[in-house]
Amino acid sequence: MNRTDPLVLGIETSCDETGIGIVRGTTLLANTIASSMDEHARYGGVVPEVAARAHLEALGPAIRTAVADAGIDLADVDAIAVTSGPGLAGALMVGVGAAKALSVALDKPIYAVNHLVGHVGADLLDAHGGPGRAVELPTIALLVSGGHTSLLLVRDLVSDVELLGETIDDAAGEAFDKVARVLGLPYPGGPQIDRVAASGDPRAIRFPRGLSQPKDMAAHRYDFSFSGLKTAVARWVEQRQDAGETVPIADVAASFREAVVDVLISKAVAACADFGVPRLLLGGGVVANARLRQVAEERTAAAGIALRVPALSLCTDNGAMIAALAAQLITAGHEPSTLLFGADSTLPVTEIQVVT
Amino acid sequence: MLLAIDTSAGSSVAVVDRDGGVLSERSVPDTMRHAEVIGDLIKGSLDDAGVSVARLSGVAVGMGPGPFTGLRVGIAAARAFGLGAGKPVVRVVSHDAIAYERYRAGHLGGMLVVTDARRRELYWSAYVGVDEHGLPLREDGPGLCKPDDVPHAGLARVDAAEVSAGALGMLAEFLFLHGRPFAGSEPLYLRSPDVTLSNGPKRVSG
Numbered sequence: 001m002n003r004t005d006p007l008v009l010g011i012e013t014s015c016d017e018t019g020i021g022i023v024r025g026t027t028l029l030a031n032t033i034a035s036s037m038d039e040h041a042r043y044g045g046v047v048p049e050v051a052a053r054a055h056l057e058a059l060g061p062a063i064r065t066a067v068a069d070a071g072i073d074l075a076d077v078d079a080i081a082v083t084s085g086p087g088l089a090g091a092l093m094v095g096v097g098a099a100k101a102l103s104v105a106l107d108k109p110i111y112a113v114n115h116l117v118g119h120v121g122a123d124l125l126d127a128h129g130g131p132g133r134a135v136e137l138p139t140i141a142l143l144v145s146g147g148h149t150s151l152l153l154v155r156d157l158v159s160d161v162e163l164l165g166e167t168i169d170d171a172a173g174e175a176f177d178k179v180a181r182v183l184g185l186p187y188p189g190g191p192q193i194d195r196v197a198a199s200g201d202p203r204a205i206r207f208p209r210g211l212s213q214p215k216d217m218a219a220h221r222y223d224f225s226f227s228g229l230k231t232a233v234a235r236w237v238e239q240r241q242d243a244g245e246t247v248p249i250a251d252v253a254a255s256f257r258e259a260v261v262d263v264l265i266s267k268a269v270a271a272c273a274d275f276g277v278p279r280l281l282l283g284g285g286v287v288a289n290a291r292l293r294q295v296a297e298e299r300t301a302a303a304g305i306a307l308r309v310p311a312l313s314l315c316t317d318n319g320a321m322i323a324a325l326a327a328q329l330i331t332a333g334h335e336p337s338t339l340l341f342g343a344d345s346t347l348p349v350t351e352i353q354v355v356t
Numbered sequence: 357m358l359l360a361i362d363t364s365a366g367s368s369v370a371v372v373d374r375d376g377g378v379l380s381e382r383s384v385p386d387t388m389r390h391a392e393v394i395g396d397l398i399k400g401s402l403d404d405a406g407v408s409v410a411r412l413s414g415v416a417v418g419m420g421p422g423p424f425t426g427l428r429v430g431i432a433a434a435r436a437f438g439l440g441a442g443k444p445v446v447r448v449v450s451h452d453a454i455a456y457e458r459y460r461a462g463h464l465g466g467m468l469v470v471t472d473a474r475r476r477e478l479y480w481s482a483y484v485g486v487d488e489h490g491l492p493l494r495e496d497g498p499g500l501c502k503p504d505d506v507p508h509a510g511l512a513r514v515d516a517a518e519v520s521a522g523a524l525g526m527l528a529e530f531l532f533l534h535g536r537p538f539a540g541s542e543p544l545y546l547r548s549p550d551v552t553l554s555n556g557p558k559r560v561s562g
């Protein structure tokens with residue numbers, strides 16, 4: 001196996017995106033993503049079984065497209081990489097089953113990797129296929145999507161990742177979806193809230209910042225909670241409706257978004273300060289949120305923290321980040337996974353590679 | 357020569373040859389570990405048969421009926437294997453493999469194949485017998501029903517807990533040989549995803 005610049009095909013099926021990525025070392029060759037988001041719109045959130053069925057149908061065509069985009073022969077890959085977890089169990093299993101079969105058919109080693117660490121690995125790649133670069137370490141990583149909200153301390157991409165905190169209830173992206181529903185906006189909520197909030201006043205309503213009170217900060221310094229915020233928004237809206245008043249949707253959206261962004265960035269910046277790490281990396285689909293990026297830029301600049309935000313096509317769930325992480329494992333001399341690993345919906349972030 | 361995969365019940369993988377019969381078969385009856393075992397079963401079956409990937413002419417896969425999570429693992433694996441090996445994938449109704457095996461073992465006349473669909477439901481398929489080549493003739497189903505509503509009470513009922521990939525693969529060989537149709541491309545889940553359509557936001561204030 002080529003351990004210097006391994007050619008790796010990565011398969012990602014942890015949520016509602018079927019991602020196939022191909023990298024050579026840290027160079028991105030293909031990043032094919034098929035999303036079942038539209039199928040979930042009528043349900044107002046990701047339906048696991050709908051997502052899993054969509055993965056099965058999308059996987060073959062996505063592999064073919066990625067191989068064509070990369071201009072390689074499938075038989076030339078050095079290894080197959082796949083997300084073992086965390087994520088939706090039934091969805092993960094589609095990718096795991098396919099990856100194992102591909103590994104046997106091609107007689108190539110397989111690397112089962114951690115989805116969250118994969119988001120950090122996305123920073124290795126240039127979205128336009130230019131030369132990649134090392135992730136500067138140590139770094140704090142804030143990963144925010146519809147499925148997860150996690151704060152990590154990454155000392156080494158392939159051997160030392162620590163979970164500092166995560167959401168204790170809803171993921172941030174989920175909160176956007178739920179508040180969008182309260183405001184009568186369609187799914188997915190993130191872009192809708194972003195659009196409506198543009199003309200609103202973020203200081204119009206002071207919504208609660210979850211787990212930010214002194215008493216919470218003792219036990220949950222780096223944890224997040226968005227379910228109380230969602231309820232507070234719903235209650236505020238209901239009170240206006242009950243009083244027969246018009247709901248200032250733009251102000252509610254802007255104020256809600258501000259509360260989410262404030263908590264996310266405050267805790268991430270605090271982690272940088274606490275651990276003396278002058279770097280913050282963002283990942284996950286919620287990075288698409290314009291206000292999140294803006295506040296992150298302002299506050300990291302003020303605190304002397306270097307901010308890294310991979311291109312959006314690499315922030316949302318994708319197979320390229322999975323392939324990139326596996327390529328790092330291979331380069332670092334890690335042995336492949338056996339064929340016996342499973343899909344682990346709650347895989348801890350400390351388990352960067354699942355070996356068996 | 358075919359690699360055959362079925363995960364509609366447990367996980368079963370075989371290598372079959374039209375003339376040589378079932379060259380190898382490995383099965384794990386556990387209905388909860390499809391993703392864990394599938395890779396090893398494929399590798400092991402090929403090794404047992406002493407057959408290289410290049411010598412296969414295709415992949416046969418059971419399309420169900422079967423509970424969705426497990427069923428999908430085998431179909432995903434078969435499609436990915438076919439893609440990696442550059443071989444075609446042919447699809448077989450998993451119940452047909454059960455019927456084929458029973459008829460080959462001497463069963464005569466009609467047969468109702470019944471398998472567990474979980475959630476206190478059953479999958480069924482009705483057969484009237486075999487054609488001139490000994491291939492099962494499915495006349496009705498596959499269907500899904502409550503245990504008390506199993507149709508075709510007059511047929512001999514065959515309750516099966518496993519599907520043999522060896523039988524499935526051999527059936528695929530003869531379906532191909534005799535120009536009989538394979539199953540459709542849709543997995544036979546026979547059940548819609550569990551979802552509740554949202555009726556707008558729920559009130560949070562009293």
Ligand SMILES: [Zn+2]
Nearest residue numbers: 119145284317
């Ligand atoms: Zn993700």
